[in-house]
Amino acid sequence: MENFIAYNPVTLHFGKNILSTLGTTLKEYGNRVLFVYGKGSVKKSGLYDRIIADLKSQGIEVCEYSGIKSNPVIEDVDAAAVVGRENNVDVILAVGGGSVIDSSKIISATIPVEHSGWNFFTGTKAFKAVPIVAVLTLAATGTEMNPFAVVSNHALGQKSAFGSPLTFPKHSFLDPALTLTVPRDYTAYGIADLIAHCFEAWFGIGDTTLADRFVISIVKEAMKYGPMLLVDLQNYEFREKIMFAATMALNGMTMYGRSTGDWGVHSAGHILSLLYDVPHGASLTIVYPAWMRHFKDRIADRIAQLGSELFDEPLTADQSIVRIETFFKSLGCPVRLADLNIAGDLRKPIFESMVHNKVNGGNVRMLEEDYSELIGLFL
Amino acid sequence: MENFIAYNPVTLHFGKNILSTLGTTLKEYGNRVLFVYGKGSVKKSGLYDRIIADLKSQGIEVCEYSGIKSNPVIEDVDAAAVVGRENNVDVILAVGGGSVIDSSKIISATIPVEHSGWNFFTGTKAFKAVPIVAVLTLAATGTEMNPFAVVSNHALGQKSAFGSPLTFPKHSFLDPALTLTVPRDYTAYGIADLIAHCFEAWFGIGDTTLADRFVISIVKEAMKYGPMLLVDLQNYEFREKIMFAATMALNGMTMYGRSTGDWGVHSAGHILSLLYDVPHGASLTIVYPAWMRHFKDRIADRIAQLGSELFDEPLTADQSIVRIETFFKSLGCPVRLADLNIAGDLRKPIFESMVHNKVNGGNVRMLEEDYSELIGLFL
Numbered sequence: 001m002e003n004f005i006a007y008n009p010v011t012l013h014f015g016k017n018i019l020s021t022l023g024t025t026l027k028e029y030g031n032r033v034l035f036v037y038g039k040g041s042v043k044k045s046g047l048y049d050r051i052i053a054d055l056k057s058q059g060i061e062v063c064e065y066s067g068i069k070s071n072p073v074i075e076d077v078d079a080a081a082v083v084g085r086e087n088n089v090d091v092i093l094a095v096g097g098g099s100v101i102d103s104s105k106i107i108s109a110t111i112p113v114e115h116s117g118w119n120f121f122t123g124t125k126a127f128k129a130v131p132i133v134a135v136l137t138l139a140a141t142g143t144e145m146n147p148f149a150v151v152s153n154h155a156l157g158q159k160s161a162f163g164s165p166l167t168f169p170k171h172s173f174l175d176p177a178l179t180l181t182v183p184r185d186y187t188a189y190g191i192a193d194l195i196a197h198c199f200e201a202w203f204g205i206g207d208t209t210l211a212d213r214f215v216i217s218i219v220k221e222a223m224k225y226g227p228m229l230l231v232d233l234q235n236y237e238f239r240e241k242i243m244f245a246a247t248m249a250l251n252g253m254t255m256y257g258r259s260t261g262d263w264g265v266h267s268a269g270h271i272l273s274l275l276y277d278v279p280h281g282a283s284l285t286i287v288y289p290a291w292m293r294h295f296k297d298r299i300a301d302r303i304a305q306l307g308s309e310l311f312d313e314p315l316t317a318d319q320s321i322v323r324i325e326t327f328f329k330s331l332g333c334p335v336r337l338a339d340l341n342i343a344g345d346l347r348k349p350i351f352e353s354m355v356h357n358k359v360n361g362g363n364v365r366m367l368e369e370d371y372s373e374l375i376g377l378f379l
Numbered sequence: 380m381e382n383f384i385a386y387n388p389v390t391l392h393f394g395k396n397i398l399s400t401l402g403t404t405l406k407e408y409g410n411r412v413l414f415v416y417g418k419g420s421v422k423k424s425g426l427y428d429r430i431i432a433d434l435k436s437q438g439i440e441v442c443e444y445s446g447i448k449s450n451p452v453i454e455d456v457d458a459a460a461v462v463g464r465e466n467n468v469d470v471i472l473a474v475g476g477g478s479v480i481d482s483s484k485i486i487s488a489t490i491p492v493e494h495s496g497w498n499f500f501t502g503t504k505a506f507k508a509v510p511i512v513a514v515l516t517l518a519a520t521g522t523e524m525n526p527f528a529v530v531s532n533h534a535l536g537q538k539s540a541f542g543s544p545l546t547f548p549k550h551s552f553l554d555p556a557l558t559l560t561v562p563r564d565y566t567a568y569g570i571a572d573l574i575a576h577c578f579e580a581w582f583g584i585g586d587t588t589l590a591d592r593f594v595i596s597i598v599k600e601a602m603k604y605g606p607m608l609l610v611d612l613q614n615y616e617f618r619e620k621i622m623f624a625a626t627m628a629l630n631g632m633t634m635y636g637r638s639t640g641d642w643g644v645h646s647a648g649h650i651l652s653l654l655y656d657v658p659h660g661a662s663l664t665i666v667y668p669a670w671m672r673h674f675k676d677r678i679a680d681r682i683a684q685l686g687s688e689l690f691d692e693p694l695t696a697d698q699s700i701v702r703i704e705t706f707f708k709s710l711g712c713p714v715r716l717a718d719l720n721i722a723g724d725l726r727k728p729i730f731e732s733m734v735h736n737k738v739n740g741g742n743v744r745m746l747e748e749d750y751s752e753l754i755g756l757f758l
Contacts, residue, residue, distance in 0.1 A: 001619055003394025006524075008387065014635070015382025145385075209604075210623055213596035221589045240380055244589055244636065253632065257623065258391070 001257035002206035007165065008252050014174045014244065019135065023054040025171050030090020034111075035064040036080055036104045038096045042137065045181055050133070051095065063087040065107075071273045071280070072099040073091065074106075074153045077117040080112035091131045094169070097138030098280070102149035103166040108132050113201045118153055121160040129166040135173045138182055139243035140190030140214050140281060142197055142250025144172035152274055156357055159270040174247065176240040184230060187242075188331040189281025191226035194246040196284040200261040202306055203253035203299065205363045209259025216309045221245045222308065223327060230331060236238045252369050264361025265291045268374065271353045276342050285333035289325040290377030295364050296321070337379055350375050380636035381585035386544065387631050389524045393553045394622065398514065402433040404550050408510045409469020413490075415459055415483045417475045422515065424560055430474065430514070442466040444486075450652045450659070453485075453532045456496040463509065463665040464657040470510045473548070476517030477659070481528035484546040487511050494589060497532055501537040508545040514552045517561055518622035519569030519660060521576055521629025523551035525661035531653055536735055538649040549595060553626065555619040568660025570605035573628040574598050575663040579640040580633035581685055582678065584742045587636025594633050595688045600624045602689065602706060609710060643740025644670045647753065650732045655721050658734040664712035668704040669756030674743050675700070716758055729754050 013021065026033055033055060043046045055062055065080035075204030084092065084107060094104035109126035120126060136144045143149070144297020148163035168361035182190070198215045222245045229238035246252075255261060268291065278286070292303055300317040315323065325335050334340045351371050360366045366374075391399065405412055421427045434441055444459035462484060463471065473483035488505040489496035499505060515523045522528070527542035561569070577594045582732040601624045608617035627633075627701060634640060647670065648662030656666070671682055686699020694702065704714050713719045730750050739745045745753075 001394065001623070003392075003397060006389075006391040006393070010385075012383075013384040014385070015380065018382060206625075209620065210596065210600045210627065213600060214593065217589065217592035217596050221592060225588075244380070244587075248589065248632075248635075248643065253627075256627075 001208045002259035004256055004258065006252055008145065008168070010168050012145055012174065012247065016175065016177065018173050018175045019050070019054075022051065022133070022135065022173055023058040023060065026055065026060060026091055026093060026133055027058050029133070029170070031059065032061050032063070032087060032089045034080070034084040034087065034089040034092045034107070034130075035062050035065050035095045036068065036092060036096075036100055036107065037064070038068045038070070038100050040066070041181070042095050045103055047095065047137070047178065049137075050221045051093070063089065068096065068103050070099050072103045072151050073233060074116065074151050076120045077103050077106045077110060077151060080107045081117060084111040087183045091128060091133060091270075093133050093135070093221050093238050095135040096139065096297055097136065098141030098143045101132075101134045101136070101143040101169065102141070102151060104132050104134070105147065105149040106151055106162065109164065109167060117151070119161045121151065121153070121158075126164040126166050129164075132167075132169040133171045133173075134169040134245070135178070136185065137178045137240070138190060139179050139246040140193040142194065142246055144169060144174060145251035146246050150270065154274075157274070157353060159274040159357065160289060174243055176236055176243045178235055179239050180236065181245060184233060185332065186279065187233060188230060188333050189240060189279050190246060191229075191331055192328060192333050193279075193281035193287045194242070194249040196281075196288060197221050197249040198254055198263060199288065199306070200266060201258060202257045203302060204255070204261035204362055211254055211256045211258065218245050218249050218254070219310055223277055226331060253263030260362035262361040262363045264359070264364055264366050267357070267359045267361065268354065268366075271350055271357060272337065275349055275353055276337070278337075278342070280338060282334050282340065285328040285331075285335055286337060286378045289321055289328070289335055290374055292317075292321045292324070294370060294374050298364060346379060347372070349376055380587045381638035383635055383637065385631055385635055387524065387547070388617065389547050390550045391524055391553065391626065392550065395554065395556065397552050397554045398429070398433075401430065401512070401514065401552055402437040402439065404419045405434065405439060405470055405472060406437050408512070408549070410438065411440050411442070411466060411468045413459070413463040413468040413471045413509075414441050415447065415471060415473045415475075415479055415486065416445050417447045417449070417479050419428070419445070420560070421474050424472065424557075426516070426557065426594065430472070442468065447475065447479045447482050449478050450656055451482045451530050453495065453497045453530050456482050456485045456489060456530060462497060463490040468509060470512060472512050472514070473700050474514040474516065476515065477520030477522045480511075480513045480515070480522040480548065481520070481530060483511050483513070484526065484528040484573070485530055485541065488543070488546060499541045500530065500537075505543045505545050508543075511546075511548040512550045512552075513548040514557070515622070516557045516567065517569060518558050518618070518625040520574040521573065521625055523548060523553060523605055524626050524630035527540060529649065533653075536653070536732060536737065538653040553622055555600050556614060558618050558622060559613055561612075564711065566612060567609060567712050568658050569625060570601050570608075570660075570708060570710055571664045571712050572660035573621070573625040575644060575660070575667060576600050576628040577633055578667065578685070579642050579645060580637060582681060582742055583634070583637045584639035585637030589635055590635045590637065597624050597628050597633070597734065598689055605710060609752045610696070622689070639741035641740040641742045641745055643738070644737070646738045646740065647733065647745075650729055650736060650738060651716065654728055654732055655716070657716075657719060657721070661713050661719065664707040664710075664714055665716060667755045668700055668707070668714055671700045671703070671754055672756055673749060677742060725758060726751070726754055
């Protein structure tokens with residue numbers, strides 16, 4: 001095992017009608033709230049009105065920033081921070097999926113400073129942040145119980161990650177009923193995303209048998225209930241299983257005893273999202289099989305162990321890759337860019353963006369000489 | 380699943396030479412430390428001198444309270460609180476196993492008030508507490524990553540539990556090397572204790588398949604590496620596995636999706652510790668098989684599922700109980716009071732103390748009419 005520090009101060013509120021204490025929780029942080037959300041699905045579902053009514057009954061003043069994109073951009077972060085600063089807000093209420101909550105983390109650190117939120121992605125440290133209370137409406141990224149945020153800067157052609165002990169949400173509210181309206185494709189991408197998070201831990205540095213068991217537990221849960229959910233999208237119980245699994249997949253527990261995860265697949269997947277607006281989960285189901293095939297000789301034992309444990313039978317690395325790829329396909333996820341009808345002259349722009357973003361992994365080192373073959377495997 | 384709130388703000392520092400940042404961590408809380416420890420094994424091992432030297436180099440003033448018993452008593456808690464109060468300490472440094480850290484939690488809440496620490500066990504709430512930094516020297520109770528404390532009051536003939544969001548340690552330092560000197564019997568009791576904590580979650584209320592997987596993961600880890608450690612007590616790697624597993628067994632993750640654990644076995648086990656000073660882990664290996672046998676008809680499916688998953692083959696409830704009991708015996712743990720040479724007229728005092736302490740479980744309700752048969756099963 002590698003030495004590790006475990007720290008996760010998020011208060012997670014999970015279950016049916018759990019939002020009943022949202023207003024009183026926000027009130028603990030003050031009377032002025034910046035309400036951040038996406039493109040309006042929270043209005044269609046009625047959630048927006050319910051929350052506003054709750055906040056008004058608590059005497060809370062609300063300003064808002066909406067329109068956060070599903071691959072969030074720094075322009076929205078900076079504009080939202082201006083709204084928060086001008087209204088002198090006490091707390092941010094982030095209602096949505098990974099994009100809204102990730103954006104809110106950077107907004108929270110940008111409100112107290114004068115510079116763009118992008119500075120945090122290029123080395124500036126956060127010394128202060130407005131508290132965040134999150135309401136999750138999409139089970140996928142695990143952002144609700146970690147400090148990490150991923151944001152794109154199209155002007156610079158970059159998609160980067162940032163996290164600080166200050167950017168954990170203070171509270172996250174998870175009612176599986178709020179995910180009942182998520183469409184089939186994004187439900188599948190969420191399932192794939194949580195599985196990929198577990199894989200990134202698995203392929204990291206550190207021989208930690210118990211955290212490996214946690215990885216296998218979470219992935220098996222997702223592999224069992226994910227397909228059941230996809231044929232029964234209105235099933236509360238299956239929504240609950242997947243929402244819980246997605247949170248556990250990236251709250252730290254899979255990383256205990258490791259010095260780093262790998263994250264090379266995420267790093268490459270971000271390029272596809274940056275260039276072609278590929279949904280995050282879909283980018284991972286495209287890159288993971290390709291990445292395992294390309295690096296198979298370096299990590300054959302680890303791939304074989306993963307497949308054997310997930311499918312409860314002895315499998316080689318090759319067999320494991322095929323089984324995992326087949327599972328992603330069975331979810332209806334793409335495993336090639338062509339599956340999303342993204343075609344044409346893609347090699348050059350992807351290669352150049354990978355170079356520009358220094359795509360790499362924390363354990364399995366990815367060099368420029370790896371990029372071309374990898375790209376060939378996911379076209 | 381049952382609704383749940385997950386909250387655990389402990390910063391856990393795990394690994395080799397992890398104590399190198401102990402002094403600077405304490406310094407964040409102030410300059411006056413109350414150093415709490417047990418009966419002197421920390422002096423024998425040299426740990427005491429190392430820590431004192433570190434603290435002195437940081438310019439930290441140390442007062443101390445030693446002699447905490449392995450089944451800790453309220454008199455020590457109250458006396459230590461006086462030392463802390465008179466020296467106006469900023470932080471408590473708890474160095475030891477469950478008894479020292481549990482005691483320190485109550486000391487931390489007692490220092491700011493005028494009453495005995497026992498009041499917290501009888502309904503008084505804690506509104507303030509001195510921060511605690513813990514150094515763990517025994518892998519067993521999981522106290523290093525939870526807010527709970529169990530203390531005895533012999534004057535009242537009671538052994539009770541208390542916990543509050545204020546009584547989490549701020550930081551816990553876990554270096555497996557510090558457990559290399561734990562003797563075989565207490566090593567085995569620690570392994571049994573961590574397994575029993577998982578069982579208490581398993582037999583609680585709430586159908587939560589993923590937390591069930593966490594339970595099985597932790598117990599299987601302990602069942603694999605526990606016996607290997609017991610024949611190789613100086614093996615760092617096995618110490619590391621067991622220390623990590625013990626912390627995970629009671630840091631909340633096995634309880635996600637449950638409204639309560641059972642804790643009836645702990646409740647009965649505490650009586651044996653109270654009356655006959657039975658080590659905590661040993662009390663659990665005596666009571667668990669008896670409790671499962673007595674309540675078998677009510678929870679047959681759950682016992683059978685537990686055994687089948689732990690031993691990777693389909694087992695009935697009866698077979699599962701025998702296998703678990705046999706495993707406890709293989710660790711060298713007692714499964715009857717007679718195994719500890721505790722004999723004589725035990726039925727009456729145990730029965731009366733169970734009545735007096737209102738021994739019960741959170742899920743499987745235990746009534747006075749259950750006590751006699753149960754006692755018969757663990758004599």
